[in-house]
Amino acid sequence: MAARSLRRGHPLSRSVGVSTSAGPLATARVVPVGRKPAGGGRRDQVGSLLFLAPAAIWLLAITIYPVIATFRNSVFDETATSYVGLNNYKAIFSTASILVNFRNNVIWVVLFPFIVTFLGLLFAVLTERIRWSTAFKTIIFMPIVFSATASALIWRTIFDLDPHVGMVNAAVQTASDWVNPPGLYPVNTSAGQTVAALASSGLSPGASGSLQSASTAAAGDTVELGLIGINAATLQVVGAQTAAAPSASSGAISGLVYRDFSPSHPTVRGQLFPDEVGLPGLRLTLLRSDGTGAGSTTTDQHGDFNFGNVGSGSFRVQIDAKNFGSGFTGIFWLGSQSVTPTSHLSQTAQALLSVPLVDLAMIVAYLWMWAGFAMVVIGAGLTSLNRELLEAGRVDGATETQIFRRITMPLLAPVLVVVLVTMIINVLKIFDIILNMAPGSSQGDASTLALAMYNDGFTGGIHSGLSSALAVILFLLVIPAMVSNLRRIRG
Amino acid sequence: MKPRILPIAVIGGLLLAACGTSNAPTSSSQQGGSVSLWAEWSSGEQAAFTAALSPFESQSGTTVNYSSKGSNIDTVLAAAVAGGAPPDVALIPDPGTLQTLAKQGKITDLTSILSGLSSNYGSAWNTLASYNGKLYGVWFKGANKNTIWYNPAEFAAASISSPPKTWEELIQDASTLKAAGVTPFSLCTDVGWPVADFWQNVYLKTAGADKYNQLSAHSVKWTDSSVTSAFTTMAQLVGTPSNLAGGIQGSLSNAYPACVDKVFPKAGSQPQAAMVFEGDFVATEITGNSKNYMPGTTGSGGASCTTDPSATPCYNFFDFPAPSANSANSAAIQGAGDVAVVLKDTPQSEALIKYLAGPDGAAIWAHLGGFASPNKKVPSSAYPDPVSKGIAQALVGASSFVFSLDDLQGTWEKNMWQDLLDFVKNPSNVSSIQATMDQQATAGLGH
Secondary structure, eight states: OHHHHHHHHOHHHHHHHHHHHHSHHHHHHHHHHHHHHHHTHHHHHHHHHHHHHHHHHHHIIIIIHHHHHHHHHTTBOTTSOSBOTTHHHHHHHHOHHHHHHHHHHHHHHHHHHHHHHHHHHHHHHHHTTSTTHHHHHHHHHGGGGSOHHHHHHHHHHHTOSSTTTOHHHHHHHHHHHHHSOOOSSOOOGGGTOOSGGGEEESEEEOGGGOEEESSOBOTTOEEEEEEOOOOHHHHHHHTOOBOOOOOOOTTSEEEEEEEOOBTTBTTOOSOOOTTOBBOTTOEEEEEETTSOEEEEEEOOTTSEEEEOOOOSSOEEEEEOGGGGOOOOOOOOTTSOOBSSOOTTSOHHHHHHHOOBHHHHHHHHHHHHHHHHHHHHHHHHHHHTSOHHHHHHHHHTTOOHHHIIIIIIHHHHHHHHHHHHHHHHHHHHTOOHHHHHHSOHHHHHHHOOHHHHHHHHHHSSSOOHHHHHHHHHHHHHHHHHHHHHHHHHHHO | OHHHHHHHHHHHHHHHHHHHHHTOOOOSSSSSOEEEEEESOOHHHHHHHHHHHHHHHHHHOOEEEEEEOGGGHHHHHHHHHHTTOOOSEEEESOHHHHHHHHHTTOSOOOTTTTTTTGGGSOHHHHHHTEETTEEOOEEEEEEEOOEEEEOHHHHHHTTOOSOOSBHHHHHHHHHHHHHTTOOOEEOOOSSHHHHHHHHHHHHHHHHOHHHHHHHHTTSSOTTSHHHHHHHHHHHHHHTSGGGBTTHHHHHHTOOTTHHHHTTSOOTTOOOSOSEEEOOTTHHHHHHHHOTTOEESSSOGGGOOOOSSTTSSOEEEEEEOOBOGGGGGGTTEEEEEEEEEEESSOOHHHHHHHHHHHSHHHHHHHHHHSSOOOOOTTSOGGGSSSHHHHHHHHHHHTOSEEEEOSGGGSGGGHHHHHHHHHHHHHOTTOHHHHHHHHHHHHHHHHOO
């Protein structure tokens, strides 16, 4: 093309060519030049093939051969020795624990590419309009330089269950404790502890997480209430002192709340020993027989309390629920509990329809990794937009939203589709973040096709047939996205 | 994948074996000469093993050419045997390999050679080293997974003076601990293998070693009532969330060795539970958390144990208990070990195997630490502390010894782990888990 345009551009060169071809000498000089490509064609082809050979062999050895071998192994048994037909494929589509992998791939493909493209677009459009946009872009883009494994480990720590370790739970805890502070004797209900289990002697579970005396009392009576499950560290914090049996006083209900654990008699309950301590700081309410409150008080350093002048009638002493409030103790973000209600469904339906929380946590981490990439690609598209169209829109009185929706978006559509499709391919083969971020206990519920392929094929007991069948399915799933991207690139 | 890797391993094995034999000119005299020896130990363990062999070398004048093969010694050895160039003596971490080699006639019958020395080992160990009634090996090193580790200061806080000896006492102590406000157990449930080790111990203690081996070979079904009763026994402890540090959720995010740190924390934190289960290798984790941790029930300088890791903390273990109705199984032990076999019968290799069967070498390594021998003749004074002494005593006194069942399950090992995690998540769902497991075992083992 360059030569033709050169000739066209310089008519002189053509006239020179014509004049030289007239004489026989000139012909002799021209002919070898013209013959060279025709005569040496086969030799050149051989030469170029020779040069291509290393790359071609390499391609055959590491791409074509493995693809064929995978197709072959997918219809063979676990050691790739005997033919089993489509049994591996049947097993894949009939086993609930394998179908989970498809579900997770669907969750990833449905959520991630769209959110990341949207975020990329948002960041790209917004950073165009601010000062320090380079600094902002650098910060957003930075995570992509970390390896997926490193990012997964960072986010695993961020989402840790223990608020002392996990940043997300620590933030929620700080906010929650501000609104709803923990009690002096916290009972961690999410860790399987119950307030009812604290009741040891003279107590029974009361309304909404409180405890109340098992028997009724009247003026002049004494009440002894024993709690268990209170550890030595808590006793130190509250400054508990030795318990003493309460003495009766007329017109009043007096009593004691004590720790019903004696170091000298560790298995005896319901008996006050000299080495047992009272429980200070407990908020108590005196309940009438109809359940209404008749007064409230707090236990002293020895665990003693006194409701004076209670009048007639029978009462119960309630240890208020707020004494046992544990505050916020952490959400298991990396757990496999479903965010969609599926507990009433069959096992297979559960496998297909539940959305484990860990999937969403990992999607957040992956967005953090890839939003920068989407932003940069879309940003490049934005800078090459025809500004005149935007100007024209503004002159015509379009609002910024209208300009964005009617002009920027349609013009950017090809770029957005490329980002979207690239991200679909990216998450179809998602692997390393799951392997490294999901704890072992939720790994089975978070696993995707690529991870299942790896686990079945390369770790522990190896089943190359099943693993290859998964690889083939994954391959078929990626093809449409791949073809569409290739067409787009060519077009 | 396997067939493609094998040729490389064969070639590698041949090369290595060739190196081994070229250094071993056969000598007809009892003294001198050399013997080639393979084992998995490298670095620190290799140094200790070499130290244990040095009296043999100086007394017999025989040079031991030791070569470390790492954890894939089974594969390397199989390749070397197939290539016809095995070492003279090898220590293998797997009784299955011993059986295979004996069946193929590749290892020497030691029955007469060790006639005076086999009584150094209990019958459980000699049975494990035998094929068709003939003795083929010597268990030089043992590992004990029969250990529940506890923080003595936490037991003291609940006034528990001696650790539980039966499963019932363990459950009772758990409720005593809870009454004192101490969470009994830290369960390592972030991954499957510690739960598998735990379950296997419960099965061994309830059903016994014979059933254990039959279940391992899947000649007992996973739907068997013995499996059900192991699950229900285990549920007595792990089925009550308040027994576990962090409850079920906390356990499911409790990775190994973080679960050990909950009982034996680093300086600056307090223990969150009193007990944790895993094998004898937990001791390394504990002392790695703080050098202050003293083995046994007294802290450093004779002080009483403290929960504070920066004061005088301690660590100790008790044997995984059996229910009192199954007390016959209380000395059955799950673990691992290294068995020495003779692949080339030379005077030097006979002398070496006799030395390994005796107490001298083992006593040297025992003194260096990180070692337990199933050999009765190794004096208990050889062990530097009460914990390692206790671990070795349990090995010596083992009524039967089994290896980890999950490692023998092939393709469905990972499914088995997942099933056991599902059991921890939902301990009431036993029958459906058992049905799933049996299905997976049938598919995985092909019978």
